[in-house]
Amino acid sequence: MxxxxxxxxxxxxxxxxxxxxxxxxxxxxxxxxxxxxxxxxxxxxxxxxxxxxxxxxxxxxxxxxxxxxxxxxxxxxxxxxxxxxxxxxxxxxxxxxxxxxxxxxxxxxxxxxxxxxxxxxxxxxxxxxxxxxxxxxxxxxxxxxxxxxxxxxxxxxxxxxxxxxxxxxxxxxxxxxxxxxxxxxxxxxxxxxxxxxxxxxxxxxxxxxxxxxxxxxxxxxxxxxxxxxxxxxxxxxxxxxxLADQKYIKVSGPHTIESDFFSWADDYTGMELIEKAGTVIGRDGARDVVTPYDNCVLIMPNKLKTKGHSAVRFGQLMS
Ligand SMILES: [Zn+2]
Known part of the structure; x- marks a missing residue:
């Protein structure tokens, strides 16, 4: 067990x-x-x-x-x-x-x-x-x-x-x-x-x-x-x-896992702010998974890395 x-x-x-x-x-x-x-x-x-x-x-x-x-x-x-x-x-x-x-x-x-x-x-x-x-x-x-x-x-x-x-x-x-x-x-x-x-x-x-x-x-x-x-x-x-100032984040979409071999580039737990667009955050089969824009927040990265499921949702920090 x-x-x-x-x-x-x-x-x-x-x-x-x-x-x-x-x-x-x-x-x-x-x-x-x-x-x-x-x-x-x-x-x-x-x-x-x-x-x-x-x-x-x-x-x-x-x-x-x-x-x-x-x-x-x-x-x-x-x-x-x-x-x-x-x-x-x-x-x-x-x-x-x-x-x-x-x-x-x-x-x-x-x-x-x-x-x-x-x-x-x-x-x-x-x-x-x-x-x-x-x-x-x-x-x-x-x-x-x-x-x-x-x-x-x-x-x-x-x-x-x-x-x-x-x-x-x-x-x-x-x-x-x-x-x-x-x-x-x-x-x-x-x-x-x-x-x-x-x-x-x-x-x-x-x-x-x-x-x-x-x-x-x-x-x-x-x-x-x-x-x-x-x-x-x-x-x-x-x-x-x-209380800290609130941060407003707009989700643009998920990365949906396309292969049987997905791995994270780091031990993300969620709400990490990645400053530069194009930063590698994971690897899905033969390709890198990168952040789509500057000031990108990783929303609820998934520990279960199953093909067809969302690995993470990308959010844009608005304020
Ligand atoms: Zn719930």
């Missing part, structure tokens, strides 16, 4: 108390302030092995965080995958049948593909259709700095920058393999008022991912008007004066 190569500094929390909820959708709870305002939602566990979101929502629920206006919903997404989490094989519980963050295209939701994840998305969909502002909490395999995936639209960028954290804000169009929750419906429509962010809080099982997840969630809840400044101050741990 292979030893698990990843650090495991955190444990799953028991979320069984949230199963019934009050929305008709298992593991989704809505609090209604009784006054007008946006419907704000924080989602955890879109990937079942990304523990920090579940720990964050459990904390907020236990501390009776309630909306001061509009509605606030807390959701646990791929609970079936989460239930299988095993610290000796922590990658395995990402999903059950397929990636729940690739099934949010209307074609898939309206189609007849029947997997545990399409069933869960269809169950969650009527609730999501009422959400104005969504934060979807994720984490990463690499020990890479935290980042927000704000999507390709200006409204996503503006919301990510308003939160002031995490440092890196990455604009990307999602994945050819299927639509993310972050890009579903009005979230991905430039003319619609809905808005969504996906935060990658750090390495999946580092304690720091929980710190970042909690921090960004509280900032999101304050920014969207869901919680008061007093509630924010009662729980926030970071000092705003110490």
């Amino acid at each position: 292979n030893a698990n190569p990843y650090p495991i500094e955190i444990e799953p929390v028991d979320i069984s108390a949230y199963k019934e909820g009050n929305t008709g959708v298992p593991y989704a709870t809505t609090f209604d302030s009784g006054t007008p305002g946006a419907h704000v939602m924080v989602m955890a566990l879109t990937h079942g092995n990304e523990l920090c979101g579940a720990i964050t929502l459990d904390y907020l629920l236990r501390h009776d965080i309630r909306p001061t206006q509009g509605k606030l919903t807390f959701g646990f997404h791929n609970v079936a995958a989460y239930a299988t989490f095993d610290p000796n094989d922590p990658i395995a519980s990402r999903f059950v049948d397929e990636d729940l963050n690739r099934v949010w295209g209307v074609d898939v939701l309206d189609g007849d593909r029947d997997t545990l994840e399409t069933r869960r998305a269809r169950e969650m969909r009527p609730l999501i259709d009422t959400v104005d502002l969504l934060l979807d909490i994720h984490s990463m395999t690499n020990d890479s700095p935290a980042l927000t995936l704000c999507g390709p639209l200006d409204k996503g960028r503006d919301l990510a920058l308003a939160l002031k954290s995490p440092t890196y804000v990455v604009a990307d169009a999602g994945h050819a393999a299927g639509t993310r929750l972050r890009d579903y419906g009005g979230f991905g429509n430039p003319a619609a008022p809905q808005n969504a962010l996906l935060v990658e809080a750090g390495q999946h099982w580092r304690a720091d991912a929980v710190t970042v997840s909690m921090d960004v969630t509280l900032r999101f809840l304050r920014q969207t008007g869901a919680i008061s400044e007093d509630a924010f101050q009662a729980h926030i741990k970071s000092d705003e004066a110490n």
Whole structure:
């Protein structure tokens, strides 16, 4: 048996108390302030092995965080995958049948593909259709700095920058393999008022991912008007004066592995800034893989070097 190569500094929390909820959708709870305002939602566990979101929502629920206006919903997404989490094989519980963050295209939701994840998305969909502002909490395999995936639209960028954290804000169009929750419906429509962010809080099982997840969630809840400044101050741990200036990065595209022999030129973990265009960062079969422009950022370089998969996504540092 292979030893698990990843650090495991955190444990799953028991979320069984949230199963019934009050929305008709298992593991989704809505609090209604009784006054007008946006419907704000924080989602955890879109990937079942990304523990920090579940720990964050459990904390907020236990501390009776309630909306001061509009509605606030807390959701646990791929609970079936989460239930299988095993610290000796922590990658395995990402999903059950397929990636729940690739099934949010209307074609898939309206189609007849029947997997545990399409069933869960269809169950969650009527609730999501009422959400104005969504934060979807994720984490990463690499020990890479935290980042927000704000999507390709200006409204996503503006919301990510308003939160002031995490440092890196990455604009990307999602994945050819299927639509993310972050890009579903009005979230991905430039003319619609809905808005969504996906935060990658750090390495999946580092304690720091929980710190970042909690921090960004509280900032999101304050920014969207869901919680008061007093509630924010009662729980926030970071000092705003110490936050680094945010960096805004536009993803241009991936390098898709073309051969059976791919190797990296260095031990990249993500967010490395490569100053000169044409710098060799890897080798794919008989050819060098080079950075396409000056000030190129390596987004989530993949340790698994499988033909046909993305080795890395290139991003251009804009500010
Ligand atoms: Zn994820």
